[in-house]
Amino acid sequence: MSNTNPARGMRDFLPVDVRKREYVINIIKEVYESYGFEPLETPAVENIETLMGKYGEEGNRLIFKILKRGEHEKTGAADLALRYDLTVPLARVAANYKNDLPKFFKRYQIQPVWRADRPARGRFREFYQCDVDAIGSGSMLVEAELCAAASEILQKLGFDDFIIRINHREILRGMLNAVGIADEKQADALVAIDKLDKIGKDGVLKEFAGRETSEQAGIKLLDLFARLAAIGNINTISTLSEFIGEDEEARAGLDDLKQILEFTNLENIKIDASLARGLSYYTGAIFEINVPDLAGSLGGGGRYDALIGMFGKEEIPACGFSLGLERIVFVMDERNMFPADLQNSSADVLVTIWNKETIAESVQLANDLRSQGLRVLLYPEADKLGKQFKYADSINVPFVCILGETELTTNKVTLKNMETGEQETIERGQASEKIKK
Amino acid sequence: MSNTNPARGMRDFLPVDVRKREYVINIIKEVYESYGFEPLETPAVENIETLMGKYGEEGNRLIFKILKRGEHEKTGAADLALRYDLTVPLARVAANYKNDLPKFFKRYQIQPVWRADRPARGRFREFYQCDVDAIGSGSMLVEAELCAAASEILQKLGFDDFIIRINHREILRGMLNAVGIADEKQADALVAIDKLDKIGKDGVLKEFAGRETSEQAGIKLLDLFARLAAIGNINTISTLSEFIGEDEEARAGLDDLKQILEFTNLENIKIDASLARGLSYYTGAIFEINVPDLAGSLGGGGRYDALIGMFGKEEIPACGFSLGLERIVFVMDERNMFPADLQNSSADVLVTIWNKETIAESVQLANDLRSQGLRVLLYPEADKLGKQFKYADSINVPFVCILGETELTTNKVTLKNMETGEQETIERGQASEKIKK
Numbered sequence: 037m038s039n040t041n042p043a044r045g046m047r048d049f050l051p052v053d054v055r056k057r058e059y060v061i062n063i064i065k066e067v068y069e070s071y072g073f074e075p076l077e078t079p080a081v082e083n084i085e086t087l088m089g090k091y092g093e094e095g096n097r098l099i100f101k102i103l104k105r106g107e108h109e110k111t112g113a114a115d116l117a118l119r120y121d122l123t124v125p126l127a128r129v130a131a132n133y134k135n136d137l138p139k140f141f142k143r144y145q146i147q148p149v150w151r152a153d154r155p156a157r158g159r160f161r162e163f164y165q166c167d168v169d170a171i172g173s174g175s176m177l178v179e180a181e182l183c184a185a186a187s188e189i190l191q192k193l194g195f196d197d198f199i200i201r202i203n204h205r206e207i208l209r210g211m212l213n214a215v216g217i218a219d220e221k222q223a224d225a226l227v228a229i230d231k232l233d234k235i236g237k238d239g240v241l242k243e244f245a246g247r248e249t250s251e252q253a254g255i256k257l258l259d260l261f262a263r264l265a266a267i268g269n270i271n272t273i274s275t276l277s278e279f280i281g282e283d284e285e286a287r288a289g290l291d292d293l294k295q296i297l298e299f300t301n302l303e304n305i306k307i308d309a310s311l312a313r314g315l316s317y318y319t320g321a322i323f324e325i326n327v328p329d330l331a332g333s334l335g336g337g338g339r340y341d342a343l344i345g346m347f348g349k350e351e352i353p354a355c356g357f358s359l360g361l362e363r364i365v366f367v368m369d370e371r372n373m374f375p376a377d378l379q380n381s382s383a384d385v386l387v388t389i390w391n392k393e394t395i396a397e398s399v400q401l402a403n404d405l406r407s408q409g410l411r412v413l414l415y416p417e418a419d420k421l422g423k424q425f426k427y428a429d430s431i432n433v434p435f436v437c438i439l440g441e442t443e444l445t446t447n448k449v450t451l452k453n454m455e456t457g458e459q460e461t462i463e464r465g466q467a468s469e470k471i472k473k
Numbered sequence: 474m475s476n477t478n479p480a481r482g483m484r485d486f487l488p489v490d491v492r493k494r495e496y497v498i499n500i501i502k503e504v505y506e507s508y509g510f511e512p513l514e515t516p517a518v519e520n521i522e523t524l525m526g527k528y529g530e531e532g533n534r535l536i537f538k539i540l541k542r543g544e545h546e547k548t549g550a551a552d553l554a555l556r557y558d559l560t561v562p563l564a565r566v567a568a569n570y571k572n573d574l575p576k577f578f579k580r581y582q583i584q585p586v587w588r589a590d591r592p593a594r595g596r597f598r599e600f601y602q603c604d605v606d607a608i609g610s611g612s613m614l615v616e617a618e619l620c621a622a623a624s625e626i627l628q629k630l631g632f633d634d635f636i637i638r639i640n641h642r643e644i645l646r647g648m649l650n651a652v653g654i655a656d657e658k659q660a661d662a663l664v665a666i667d668k669l670d671k672i673g674k675d676g677v678l679k680e681f682a683g684r685e686t687s688e689q690a691g692i693k694l695l696d697l698f699a700r701l702a703a704i705g706n707i708n709t710i711s712t713l714s715e716f717i718g719e720d721e722e723a724r725a726g727l728d729d730l731k732q733i734l735e736f737t738n739l740e741n742i743k744i745d746a747s748l749a750r751g752l753s754y755y756t757g758a759i760f761e762i763n764v765p766d767l768a769g770s771l772g773g774g775g776r777y778d779a780l781i782g783m784f785g786k787e788e789i790p791a792c793g794f795s796l797g798l799e800r801i802v803f804v805m806d807e808r809n810m811f812p813a814d815l816q817n818s819s820a821d822v823l824v825t826i827w828n829k830e831t832i833a834e835s836v837q838l839a840n841d842l843r844s845q846g847l848r849v850l851l852y853p854e855a856d857k858l859g860k861q862f863k864y865a866d867s868i869n870v871p872f873v874c875i876l877g878e879t880e881l882t883t884n885k886v887t888l889k890n891m892e893t894g895e896q897e898t899i900e901r902g903q904a905s906e907k908i909k910k
Contacts, residue, residue: 040569046516072850079483112549175854413509417612
C-alpha cells in the first residue's frame with residue numbers, strides 16, 4: 037500500500053468540485069466570447085529558455101523544471117519546464133504565428149499553471165488561470181474592455197461587491213522619482229509597495245530600509261497613499277498630477293487612466309496609486325479585482341508592450357487580464373453562491389436488474405430512456421433489489437425504474453420516486469415523461 | 474529573439490483547433506453523462522512513486538520527471554513526474570477517497586497526459602485522453618456499457634465504419650500456454666503479438682525468436698489468428714474453446730466475452746484473439762476501436778482488477794475505456810467531418826470607431842448588442858474607416874456596424890453585410906435583429 041494523496045500543493049477534484057469549476061469556466065467563456073475573444077491552448081510544458089528570465093527573480097525560482105531523458109537524465113540537467121503563467125506562452129505564440137493571426141488578436145485561455153510556491157490555505161502549486169488578452173493595439177479601449185468583461189463575468193457569477201483597482205507603471209515610476217528613489221532601486225521599491233496589504237505600513241518601511249532605499253521616501257509615499265485612500269478618482273488624478281510634476285511619461289500614464297475611466301461605465305473602478313503588481317513584464321496600466329472577504333485578489337493584469345518583442349522581431353503592444361479560478365470558486369463556496377442543482381445526482385434514474393437472465397432487457401430499457409434525453413444509471417450486476425435501492429439512495433438519484441418479474445411479462449415498469457417513496461406501475465413508454473416531470 | 478516554437482512533440486492550438494477539440498469533447502461528455510458517468514480531474518503532476526512501476530518497462534522510460542527544487546535541485550534527483558495516463562491517477566483516487574465515493578463509481582476524465590516518446594506523425598508528447606471507468610463491479614455489464622458508450626460517441630461524431638475488437642488477457646494466457654510458452658516468457662510474447670499490425674507476421678516471429686520464446690509457438694499462434702480472421706464471433710468462440718482446452722481461467726475469459734456480446738446490441742464488435750494491448754495492468758477483457766484509414770486505434774481499454782489494490786488496502790474491480798482526442802480529431806479533419814460553422818469568425822459583428830471623441834458611444838453600442846446575445850468585436854482604436862473594413866474582412870466577420878458622423882447625430886447605425894456588400898442605415902434598436910437573421 038502506498039501514499040495515495042495527491043502531490044503536495046496539488047488537488048484532486050471529485051465530481052461536485054469539477055461541476056462547480058465548470059460552472060464558473062462556462063460563464064467566463066460565454067462573456068469573453070461575447071467580446072469577440074477566441075480560445076487558445078498551449079502546451080503545459082515549454083522549453084526552459086522560453087520561461088526563464090521573464091518573471092523576475094522570484095518567478096525563476098518557482099518554475100518546475102523537467103529532467104532531460106534517456107542517457108542525459110543522469111546529468112541532472114533540465115531542458116523543459118512547466119508553464120508558470122499563460123502570458124509568456126501567449127507572447128511566444130504571438131511571435132511564432134504572427135502571419136497567421138489577425139492584426140488584432142483577442143484570445144482567452146483557461147488552463148492550469150504550476151508554481152513551486154510554499155503551499156498554504158488557498159495557495160496551490162497547480163491552479164487554473166482564466167486569461168484574456170488583446171494583442172496589437174496600444175489603445176486604452178483595450179484596457180477598458182478587459183475591465184468591463186471581467187466585471188461582467190463577476191456580476192454574472194453573482195458578485196456585487198468587487199472593486200477594480202487600477203494604476204500605471206509609469207505613474208509608479210513617476211512617484212518613485214518624485215520621492216528621490218534612483219532607477220536601479222525602483223524594482224525593489226515596487227516589490228515592497230506590492231506587499232502593503234500583507235505586511236502593513238511598518239512592514240513596507242522596514243523593506244525600504246532593508247533594501248537601501250531611503251525610509252524617508254517610503255514615508256512620503258505612504259503618506260500620499262493615505263491621502264488618496266478616501267478621495268474619488270477625479271481628485272486622485274489631480275493629486276497625483278501635482279505629486280509627479282513635469283515627468284512626461286508619468287503624465288501620459290495619468291492620461292491613460294483618465295481614458296480607461298472614460299471608456300467604461302463601471303462604477304466600481306478606482307485608481308489606487310499603491311497598486312504595484314509583482315510581475316516584471318508590465319509596462320503600462322495595471323489592474324486588480326478585489327472583494328472584501330478575500331486577502332488576495334480575484335484577478336489582475338495589465339499592459340506588457342515589450343514582452344512579445346522578447347520573442348519576435350518587433351515589439352507588439354499587448355494587454356491582458358487573468359482571473360483566478362480557485363479563488364473565485366473559494367469565495368463562491370464560502371458565500372454559498374453556487375446553484376443548488378450542481379450538488380444533485382449525476383443521473384436522473386437508476387434502472388434495476390432482476391436476475392442474470394434479464395440483464396439484456398434492462399440494458400434495452402436504459403438505452404430507450406437515454407435516447408429520450410435522460411441520464412440513466414444501470415445497476416451493474418444482478419443483485420438483491422434491496423441492495424439496488426440502497427445504492428440508489430446513497431447517490432441521491434431521484435427515481436428508480438424497476439424491471440421485475442411481473443413488469444417483464446407485461447412490458448411495464450414500476451417507477452419509484454425516491455424522495456416521496458411512492459411507486460406506480462406504468463407503460464414503459466411513459467417512464468421518461470414521468471421522470472422529466 | 475529566441476526560439477518561438479512549442480517544445481518538441483508539443484503543440485499550440487489556435488482558435489479553430491480549439492473549437493474542433495471542444496466540439497469532440499462536448500459530445501464525449503454528453504454521451505458519458507447520459508450513462509451516468511461523473512467528471513473527475515486530477516493534477517498533472519504526481520509523486521514519482523505513484524507512477525513508477527505501473528506501466529511496464531517501456532512506460533517507466535517514457536515518464537517525464539520533475540527535478541527537486543531549491544537546494545535539492547543540484548542533486549539532479551526527481552521527486553515528481555507528469556502523469557502518463559489517467560488510469561493510475563484514478564486508481565490512486567479510488568483508494569484515497571474510498572469512503573467518499575459511491576460503491577460503484579463511474580467517472581469520466583478528459584485531460585492531457587505526457588509521454589517522452591519519439592515524436593512522429595500523429596504521435597505527440599502531450600495528448601489528451603478521454604477516459605471513462607467504472608469501479609466496484611466485476612460484472613461484464615460494465616464492459617458492455619463502456620463499449621456501447623464509446624460506440625455511441627463515435628456515431629454521434631459521424632463515424633460509421635469503426636470496429637470494436639475485444640479479447641481477454643486470460644484467453645491470451647490460455648493460448649500462450651497451449652502453444653507451450655512458459656509463464657515468465659508470456660509478457661514478452663504479448664509485447665510481440667501487440668506489434669502484429671505494425672511489424673507483420675515475419676516481424677512477430679523474429680521477436681519471438683529474439684526473446685527466446687519458441688518460433689514454433691509463434692507459428693502456431695499466427696496460424697490460429699489467420700484462421701480466426703475470416704469467421705464470425707460464434708465460430709471464433711468455438712475455435713478458441715478448442716484451442717485453449719481445459720484451462721479454467723481461459724474458459725472463464727471466453728464466458729466473459731460471450732456475456733459482453735450478449736449485453737450489447739452492437740453489430741460492429743468482433744473478438745480478435747490477436748489483440749494484446751501494451752499496458753501491463755490489464756487483467757481481463759481488453760478492447761480497442763479502429764477505423765480502416767488509421768494505423769493506430771481511436772481508443773482502447775480493458776479490465777484492471779488488481780491496480781487499485783496496489784494503492785489501497787483491498788482489491789477493487791475496475792474497467793475502463795480511453796478515447797484518443799488527437800486521433801479522433803485527426804481522422805475527422807482528414808475526412809472533413811467537422812461542421813462548417815466551426816470555421817466561422819469568432820464574432821457576429823464588428824462595431825467601428827468614428828474618431829477619438831466618439832469612442833464611448835461605440836462602446837455603448839457594442840454593449841447594447843452584446844446584451845442582446847451577439848458576439849461583438851469593437852475595433853480597438855480610432856482609425857480610417859477603410860482600415861476597419863479591411864480588418865473586418867481579414868477575420869471574416871459577417872457584419873460591420875458603422876457609427877459615423879451622421880449616424881451619431883441621428884441615433885442610427887449603418888449595417889454592412891460583408892458577404893453581399895449591401896449596407897443600410899437603420900434605427901439602432903433594429904441592428905441586432907438584422908444581424909441575427
